[in-house]
Amino acid sequence: MKRFIALIMVVMLLIGIMPASMAATKTAGEELRDLGLLKGDTYGNLMEDKYLTRSEMMVILARMLGEFDEAENYKLKSTFTDGNNHWAERYVAYAQMRGWTSGMGNNEFGYEMKHTAQQAAVFMLKTLGYIADTDFTWTNAFQKATQLDLFDDVDVEPAEDILRGDLFRVMMRTLNTKMKGETKTLGETLGIMGTVPLKIQSVKANGLIQVLVEFNANTWADEDALVNVDNYIFEDQDGDELLDMNDDPVVIDDITVNDKVVTITFEEPVEQQAQANLTIKEEILPVEADFDFNFFDTKPPVATSAAVVGKETIKVIFSEPVNPATVSASDFEVEDGDMFIRGVNLMNNNTEVNVELYAELEAGTIEVAVGSGIEDFAGFKTSATTFDVRVVVDTTPPTVSGYKDVSKTGVTLIFNEDIVLTDDYEASSSIYHTNGSNLAAPISADDIDGKELKLNFASNEMPEGNAYLYVLADTFMDLWDNENNKLTILVKVAADEVKPTLTGISVIDEEEIELIFSETVDEDSAEDLENYVLQNSSGSELEDMIDSAVRGTGDDTDTVTLRFDEPLLGTYKLVVQDVEDLSGNEITKVTRSFTVTDMTDPIASDFSAKLYNPDADVQIIVVRFGEAMATSGKYAVNDLEKYVLEDDDFLSELDDVTITMIESNKAVEIKIPEDSLDLQDDQSYKLEIGRVADAAGNYTIAMVNELTIDDAGLVRVESAELVSSTKVEVTFEDRLTSIDNSDFVVYADENGDNGYDADEKLTVTRVSSSVNSDGNTVLTFTLASKVDTDAKSVDDGDDIAFAIIDQSSKNQYNEVVEEYDNVLVDAAPPEVEEVYFINSDEILVVLTEELEGGTFAPSGKNGFTTTSGTLDTATKYGDRSILLTSDEDESDFTINTNVYYNEAAGIADLEGLMLESFSKTDALEQGEDL
Missing domain, CATH: 2.60.40.1220 (Immunoglobulin-like)
Structure with missing residues (x-):
């Protein structure tokens, strides 16, 4: 079960002698104390001018992660030798056990050593829901916190010790910062700022097909989120998908909200005694939470009430959903059988049954009996129940009493009684909003569920704010045949300011x-x-x-x-x-x-076969399938019985024929001794292959697949790419077993003739060989001098190309490389050429190629951060430069300012290749004024 971590930011400061300030403007520490998050020492002193110690930070962390009680009551000792009965020893021991700290080395913790801003940054990020080594690392934690403005009014370097007062200011900024991926701040999430966050009172099953979720309030931040099926995840106790009785993952059929209870109904029931876990996402709750519960139904369904809802209709309500397969007209009796039942109709997620009669009801009292044959999804049957139901003839037309699930594209109207469409309903005129041209989509029987009518305006959206809906007279009638008067309904469509995700x-x-x-x-x-x-x-x-x-x-x-x-x-x-x-x-x-994953059946047109070493003592046929194939089971490709040469030469019946999987199971190698079968060159042999399967289990549709066996040929180049300013990567369509580096050249096409000339050759300092996941050779050429990352030469902009000028390199079957001469594909991201200090307000980052302006935000920092200066904006300057400007009201840049870039910002070149993260921490180059 996932753990629901309640973040509680309470800091206990234990030592100090400074009196509390009486100034009119409160310090950050005093604000925290007013919020109930800070106590100070025994006398209430906050000691804001003192340094924070490593011990105190362990106490802070325990409280912030909701584990203070566990830490305070922890009895085991740490392995550190410098505790000496220190007041914080239990908290440090607990922190070591939880993996928060490993000490300072030499089995010492450093109880009274000062704490750095870098360490504080790590802990603040965690309180905001950021995950170490996923959202940030130790190295860039301070940088990440700075990007979130947590240290904006604190003048401290990452490695510097942090004062209490500075930490309090960082804490206040953290409280006012939105949680990761949320619209609420940490303070709002903790319930100390704004409204009290929602909580779950209980989660329980209602039978085997419904789950009831009870909240502590019905003041939803986003009521639409409550009925979004994506915000509820059902799993079993092993963390796998919760299965229904058909062993299929459960599917949510309907979600309804009534006061503080959300009712979730599945399409199919689950097994009796199924153990389940429900995760409710942070779109509903302040923090994602999960709850264990069981589907353990021990109670039979109960008919709780009956009422006349139409001139020929009686509604019976049950305590839980009943199984429709067990409900029939024979389960009900009206007036001892004197009134015949025409049929029954289930609705409201099978919790209501409308019993329809042949005869009209008259004013008075009737007896309605519910039999004992109706079952819930656990197989429990109802007890026989009888109701005395009063018949009051209804002569009033149906009206709309409310609405729900409103958006620009639709709304569900709630009538005061069950309704049905009349014969006068016209999809082209009966229901619209604002004016007659904004029609609702045609209504079907599925859009009406008892009192509820679902309207779809996806093709004619409603306006935000006040939207007026119009329902023409005689469009609906209740079950007493009373038709509606013309209805005008004011629906308030909330302004949507939430971004889609x-x-x-x-x-x-x-x-x-x-x-x-x-x-x-x-x-x-x-x-x-x-x-x-x-x-x-x-x-x-x-x-x-x-x-x-x-x-x-x-x-x-x-x-x-x-x-x-x-x-x-x-x-x-x-x-x-x-x-x-x-x-x-x-x-x-x-x-x-x-x-x-592979979902496609293999087909013979994707297979190929080649003959090597014809007339030799051992002849070889290689069959390539184009993907990894099955090596065991009924359709394994390494089964010789599946291969037949023309003239009914069954390979499995020939002497000493072997078959071996090669090329990462994408091919087989069949060795045939000449004494068993003499294969000739330049012959067009046919090979028949029985049904075979790929590694994913997909098998050929055809029972027999026929191939033509080709003669040996050449090894071709699959791709040739520039992957950085000094590296070229060439991938072949096969694995080379003999490589002669003199076969290959990288050159700059200085003559512009789209072909290699000897004087154009670039110096290569190293050629390395590797094999990719397809089993094919990849050669990497390291250049002596850089080229531009757009695959052009630095000085003249000539195309950089790759050529094969000799053919000594070959594969294991002595096929040589094919001649090749072509320009390189640009697969190299832009690189930093230099970072210049222009003046105290400007730093210029120059890259190796032109940048795509559309990958920059119009304003903002675009992934850049700086130290020893306050960065204001980072924007595109010219074709291949980025200009950093400082905030005029804050500190200035210096030639020693550190510059950092995070690739998550997505700055890219014209090919969409993204600039990688980098840092410039040594002295900048002096540049000229722009």
Whole structure:
């Protein structure tokens, strides 16, 4: 079970003699004391001019992470030898046990040593929900905290000892900073600023198909989040998906809110005594929380009430959802059977049954009996129950008593009684908002559930603020045949200021994925291909791979389907930006990873076969399948019985024939002695292969797959790329077993003739060889001198190219490399050429190639931070430079200012290759005024 960590920021300061300040303007420490977060020493002194010790920081951390009681009552000793009955020894021992500290070395902790700003930064980030080694590291913790403005009014270097007063100012800033990924600040989350956060009173099952979640209040920050199925995750006790009775993952069918209780109903019930865990996301609660509970149904369903709701209809309400398969007209009896039942209709998640009669009811009292045959999903049956129900003839038309689930795209109207459509309903005129042209989508029977009517305005959105809905007369009637008068309903559509988020990526197949957003997205921005960037697992852009983006329709307008030009396989990254919701809120640029597994059946057209060493003592046939294949089981490719040469030569029946898996199980090597079968050169042999499967278990549709066996050929270049200013990477389509470096040259095309000339050759200091995941050779050439990272020469801008000028290198079958001469593909991200100190207000970062202006925010720091100066903006300057400017009201830059860049900001070159994180910590070069 995940742990729900309550962050409690209370600091106990134990030693001091300074009196409390009586100044009118309170210090940060005094503000913290007023909030109940600070006590001071025995006399209330805050000692803001004293330094914080390492011991005191362990106490602070224990309180901030909600583990102070455990630390205070911890009985074991630490391994540190310098405790000497120190007052904080138990807290230090607990911190060591929890892995918060490992001491200072030599088995000493340093109880009274001063604490640094760097260490304080780490702890403040943790209170805001940031995770060490995921969101920040020890090295960049102070930099990250500075980016969040936690140290804005504190003049301290990372390695400096921090004063108590400085820590208090940092704490106040932390309290007023939003939690990671949240709209609330830490202070609001802790409940000491703003409203008290929501809490869960209880989570319990109602039968085997419903879960009731009771909150401590019904003042929701975002009521729409309560009915969003993505905000609830059901798992079993092992952390796997919770399964229903059909062994399928449970699917939430409906979520309703009644006062402080949220009722979650599944499509199918779960097993009796199933142990479950419900995670409720931070979109609902201040901090994500999870709760264990059991589906242990020991009580039969109870018919709790019955009432006449129409001239021919009686509604019976049950205490829990009942199994529709067990409900029939025979389970009910009206007036001892004198009134015949036409049928029954379940609604409201199977907790209500409308019993429909043939005859009309008259004023008075009738007897309604519920039999003992109706079951819940645990198989418990109802007890026979009888109700005396009063019949009061209703002559008033139905009216709207309220609404829920309102957004610009729709609303659910709640009537004062059950309704049905009349024959006068016209989809082209009966229901609209604002004016007659803003029609609701056509209503079907599924849109009416007893008293509730779900209206869809996705094609004609309602305005924010006051929206007037109009329902023409005689569109609906109640179950007494009373038709509605013309209705005008004022619906308040809240202004949407919340950005959409990408909540998930679902892989449909190798060429299609579905993006799931937190809300309906604008069709134009959602279908703009420029808003999506596909990258490989290393973050390099895969250009022109996305073929189309299509937003869903109907209930799926929060989804976008991306199709690719080529099949994907493996792990990828997708960058999503500039997608808007219907209110124009733009998504924060996000990068998400997803993995595509093999879902495609192998087909013979993707197979190939080659014959090596014909007429030799041992002849070799290599069959390549294009993907990893099954090596065991019914459809294993290393089964000789699956291979037949023409003229019915079954290879399994020939003497001394062997088969071996090669090339990472993507190919087989079949060795055939000449004495068993003499294969000739320049013959067009056919090879038949029985049904085989790939490593993922997908198998060929055809039972027999026929190939033509080709003669040996050449080893081709798959790609040749510049990967940095000094490295060229060449990938071949096969593995080379003999490599002659003199076959290869890297050159600058100075003559501009798109071909290699001897005087154009660049000096290569090293050639290294490796094998990629496909089993193919990759050669990396290290250049003696840098070239520009746009694959051009530094001085003249000539294309950098790769050529194969001789053919001595070959694979294990003596196939030599094919001649090749082509310019390099630019796969090198921009690099820092130099960082110049211009003056006290300006620093210029010069890169090796032109930058894409669209990857910069119009203003802001764009991933840069500085020390010994207050950075204001970092913006594009010219084609390939970035200008850093200081805040005129704060400290100035110096030639010794440190400059840092975080690649998460996404600054990229014209090919979309992102500038990598860097730091410049030695003295800057002096530059000229701009």
